[in-house]
Amino acid sequence: MSDSDGSYNEASSPESEEVSQLRSSSSGGGMNTRSTRRSNAELRSTTGGGYIWEDSIQRPWDIVQEDEGGSLATAIADLVQSNKRKRLFYEQTPLQRGIIRHLILVLDLSSAMADKDMRPSRYQLSLQYAVQFVNEYFEQNPISQLGVIGMKDGIAHLISQLGGNPAEHITAIQALRKDEPAGVPSLQNALEMARGALYHVPSHGTKEVVIIFGALLSCDPGDIHKTILTLKTERIRVRVVGLAAQVAVCKELCKQTNDGDFLSTYGVILNEQHFKELLLSACTPPASTKTEKSAKGKSASELMRMGFPSRIVETTPSFCACHTRLLKGGYLCPRCNVKVCSLPTECPACGLTLILSTHLARSYHHLMPLRNWYEVEWPEAKRSKASSCFGCHKPFAPVPPTISSSGSSTKIRISTTSSGSTATVSHQDKSTATHTSAAGPTGSTGRFRCPTCHRQFCIDCDLFAHEVLHNCPGCEATSPVSRRQNASSSSKAAAAAAPAFTTAPVQV
Template sequence: MADSDGDYVEELSDDETAHQVTRGGGPGTRSRKRGGLSSRRGLGGGQSQRKARWEDLQRSWDTVVEGADGSINSTVVGLLDAGKRKRSLRDTTPLQRGIIRHLILVLDLSSAMAEKDLLPTRYLLTIRYAQEFVREFFEQNPISQLGVIGMKDGLAVRISDMSGNPTEHITAIQQLGVQEPKGHPSLQNALDMVRAVLYHTPSHGTREVLIIFGALLSSDPGDIHQTINSLVNDRIRVSIVGLAAQVAICRELCMKTNGGDDSTYGVALNDSHFRELVLATTTPPVTRSAKMSASSLLMMGFPSRIVETQASLCACHSKLTKGGYLCSRCSSKVCSLPAECPACGLTLILSTHLARSYHHLFPLRNWLEVPWNDAGKSDHCFACQIPFPPVPDEHDRVSAATAVNSGTTTAPLAVMAVGTTTSVSSRYECSVCHNHFCIDCDVWSHEVVHNCPGCLSAPPPAPEHLHNGTAAMANGSLVSGDEMELG
């Protein structure tokens, strides 16, 4: 029996003529035209066939380039390396930044955080990323202080006080996991509490707020615009990470408190983007005003650790401990550093804390991608000694480039060109010492140690001018003798 669709004729109404549906060509093709008639053999001469929206699908696996063995393992590795390279590429312009920071983390604990668009829920994912943020914040800013505030039931609740001990904040945030989000958030009440907490902070430090906001409304008791003006007068910067959609009052809040810059307000697209927006706040902000850029002297103490034979009470928690640090001014014992002496108020830190904060002022330069022409200078990574891929001849390079451009998979080196931000030779060169490193050492050097292993292991330069046994180092520091002539 023949297909009855070919003989089917239907009169269409005026509303239906606005929607022309075209199905695939063939004997049973049926297309609706303006005249209400259907054709047995599809669209006739000269008329273009219009595809449905669901027919224009772009599959992610269609663009995957296979290797010579038919697998995509090398392609997956290339995509992972591209993600690592993207994280390490940052703005390395040396700018004046406030390395002594006072930041308040505000968490949305309202019923809007119970949504499951971010698995397992917005609430549980926020708690996990908040703990990662606390660890990373004190890793990058060891001489700064942090406090945590929550928003629920139209009120602002205190989660942890302002302190420099990350363990206290992480423990307080973990206890939120047993609670349930409820009520509506209140930005105004949270910002008023933030102003009260940051009111007594010293002027040499920055005042910042990071808000993780998952709702689309704010239950405020008064005019929030007055609160925004108060934040501007108090020099408090606000950064917001939205989880639902962009809210006009959040954008205005970030723009006014950051000198017209609204880049501190972002809406998370997925869980990985959410994590990037949260951890981006670990970098100290740039000082914009002349008052903040003015130099000021700050007295600090660098105590040494002591171990007592008998336990004694510490001045910070009133707990019996045998180990601790004695204040350089009043000899009061504190448990951990960095901290502020509870007795005299002196800032107590270690020299390593100050050195770890210094890298923000002079960040490590981004390393350059090494082409195949210069890849023959090295066969292994300078830091971890992992072997690099061998340098192919000119014929294989041209074949690989042709295979990638044409989409074929016959060339063995086609998979190595996946990702526009990765090096085709898997080598990255420091512009100072000109040593070659792998992608893992690139990320480790830029995100963890903030120094180049090749530059640190280079021998010191020879003394330039010697007079009567006097030696001058390259940086101009005097080593010995009475006379020194700097080059």
């Protein structure tokens, strides 16, 4: 066995004693034998057999355990429930963010994307997730713009120009399915093209670049570090999703363009689900940095013109100005009366941004996020009169008869620190929390309560309210007078229980 495999525990092999004897006889000394035996004994006490790097690996059959009936349904349900409960650590602190975003999506179309370590291949899966990213991006940022660039054969290709119509970007990305990945990527050419597309962005908009990078090299015509410094000077943020391994130039790129923060902007995927999570996390607008705040404070205030067109229904079809298609309906630009077929978009005649009032209202949920809901424990669930979810009317799990209604419920309060979101559990009766975890099959009631209206919801409605609706159905169903009273009482209770959050001013 070579020296590089010295961390292997030879005691686990049936031929270890013979190998040790052969080594001792060939070496001609007893010191080597004693040192080998001593190192093997140390490895037995530390690793328990096998390679050292194997200790961090958990086999899936060790994680997922069967129940008494030999079924995996309970284990799978617990895994699904644990994935849903990750929402408890979502960011809820109000931050200063730019909701008018200008983002360039860079796709790696090189030969490295032909690998089949992800099904059906890196190339096809990246295009599939890129389409989902475009839909989610405009769903959360309806008044923003997006463009797509591809890296192939050492040059950068413009796939779709910067615009606010998601249908055009999706059509351009889906047209790439017919092509095959080839050549090598060029990060410098892609960054220079993205910088040119974002050069005329006004000061009130953010400039961002998201790169899906599957290769381990970059064929650049010049010094890419000069390009990185130019991006830093022009305040263009770069985010990289790596498909193979961490690349030093990508790490330096994210570190320089994000004020030294590369941990949250550069990630290497673990599997397909992690790839989707890293990519879709770029849909949330980034928080404004101190450099951007000072630059915006020095620059003069600018106003952005927007048009809110009215929908028309025609008896005879007419052509739209955006796609030249015959339609019997559409929207008329309030400035030049040009017909467009869908919103949000820019008027092809006068360049006015055309949106609906709902698009503008939906963009503010990033600035004022919905508060996280508390998890209801078993004693509180027994005292409560709610037997079904307020949102979907799905019945809750019955309370076990061994649960006592006396005792205080455990509340999970989400707080944000510089390192990320942490959960602080505050309770008055520790025995109640211990008894609660032992009572239920998984220790969770599956109930979540809004701190404002005190309505109880299931975990699916909790996810829908925080990820899609961004409003509490219980608060919206309450009258405005009682809503203000509940909000004032909740704010007083929160101020008495914990220190108030320091909120930054809202920047639009």
